[in-house]
Amino acid sequence: MLDIAAACLVITALLAYVNHRFVGLPTTIGVMAIALLLSLAIVLLNAVGLDHGLRRYEESFVRSIDFSDVLMQGMLSLLLFAGALHVNLSELKTYRWQVGVLALVGTLASTVAVGFGMWMVLPWIGIELPLLYCLLFGALISPTDPIAVMGILKSAGAPKNLELVVAGESLFNDGIGVVIFALVLGMVTSGSVPTAGVAFELLAREAGGGLAFGFGLGYATYRLLKSVDHYQVEVLLTLAAVLGGYALASHLHISGPLAMVVTGVMIGNRGRAHAMSDTTRRYIDMFWELLDEILNAVLFVLIGMEVLLIAFSAPVLFGGATAIAVTLAARWLTVGVPVGALRGFFRLPAGSAQVLTWGGLRGGISVALALSLPAGEERDTILALTYCVVVFSILVQGLSIGKVIRRAMVSASGRN
Structure with a gap:
């Protein structure tokens, strides 16, 4: 090791x-x-x-590296906490309904849109993938990756409120996506379709439990931080809260990702304002920023190397191109169109729909979920499709999102 x-x-x-x-x-x-x-x-x-x-x-x-285990059980908790640590809670509250709608409704709608879209299109290029597996692909590819999104947004120059909504959505929708993925995977492995009540109960337990646990963990950590003034101990307390809390959430079968986001938001706001000295604030920010940068770099190197394990063929490459198009279309239908049509509700500048559509980056979480599928021909196909979408998302969308933001904002200012 x-x-x-x-x-x-x-x-x-x-x-x-x-x-x-x-x-x-x-x-x-x-x-x-x-x-x-x-x-x-x-x-x-x-x-x-x-x-x-x-x-x-x-x-x-x-x-020799279990990518799925390394990310989902190791890196993810640290990366989500580090990202949430710098989210302004008062600003997030202003857009809480917008973020909630995009994270929950948008992810559910995108899962269905991608799943049925791939199920209808793939046979035309010679790939047979059952509907449930197409929905499984929709579930793992629909959540935007907070690790990829927040890293790109730091230098993209988006308006503050738009950056807040994109970051908030990406932080929360991966937890929702993991729950939907687990639900569809259970349907695939058991061969039975759960009732609406069972599905709602699972979603409520995983997501609601994760949010409640994160609040409790964040408050307990805040009280510990407030009782001492020693930056080494306080940095250690935040690290213990993340690693220990994520492990406990997994044992309790609740959403660890959502718990880490809530904990990070609480420590980054209430903890920063009332439980830390200036020295502690500086060291905690430096520690988590450095850890975030290191783990991000390692994660993306591993994504680049994973190409060796994927079996590509001409139909699969065509399928990957199709998956890119279907995923972008679903993102536009489930996020771009509502944001553009309901500007009064979302309260975002003109051009935001275009930015939200193109800025919905996918990353390591999607690859990790694909790698966690049971071995078989369907897994190999889904893994290859996922990898194509992720590589396109990071290299093409990630490198061009700054230009898209500038063009959209210029166009919006011209209309205004």
Whole structure:
């Protein structure tokens, strides 16, 4: 385990150096792009017999890492807490209904839209995927990834209220998406369709339980922070709350991601205002920002390397292109259209629908959920489709979202 962790950090550090020194892309996008290009280069060298065992070595290394377990049971809690730590609660309350509608209704509607869209289109390109598996793909690809979204938004220059809604939606909808994914996966494995009451009970227990647990954990941590003034102890308390709280949430079968978001928002607002000295605030911010940057970089390097484990073929590549189009169309229908049509409710500037549609980035969570599926032909297909959407999302949407925001805001100001 130590050797694997050391290798991941060394590879990430070297790729981050190369990106910073020679490429100049945002760190997360840059390291992923370089890792992906190097992996593809190894595949090409292997095809012509010149890789000298490099592909076998890299495949062995990537297979030794349980990506799904590393992200869902390790990195995710830390990354979600770090992202939520800087969300302004008073501003979030102003847009709580908008964020809630996008996170819950939008994710549910997108799951259905993507699922049925793929089920209708895939047979035309020679891929047979049962409806439940198409819905499973819809569930894992519909939530926007807070890790990818928040990293890009920091430098995109979006209006403050739009940035708040996008960040809030991405922080909460992944917890909703994981619950929907678990519900559909249970239907696939059991072969039975749960009643509406059972589905609602699962959603209420997972999501509602996660929110309540996060509030309790955040308040308890806040009280502990308020009782001491020693920044080393207080940093340690926040770290223990995240890792211990996420593990306990998993044992209680409630949503750990939602619990971490609520805990992070509470500590970042009430804790920051009433339980920390200026010195503690500075060290906690530095610690979590640095940890967030390191884990983000490692995660995106692993995403780039995962390409070696995916079986691509001509139909699958066409299917990936189709999945990109269907996912973007579903995002526009379930988020872009409502935001554009109900501007009075969402209270966002003109052009926000375009930004929300293009800024719905997918990332490591989708890949991790796809990797957690039971082995089989359907899993291989869903994994390949997911990987295509994620790579397009990060490399194309992620690199162009700044231009989309500027163009949308200029167009909006011209109309006004």
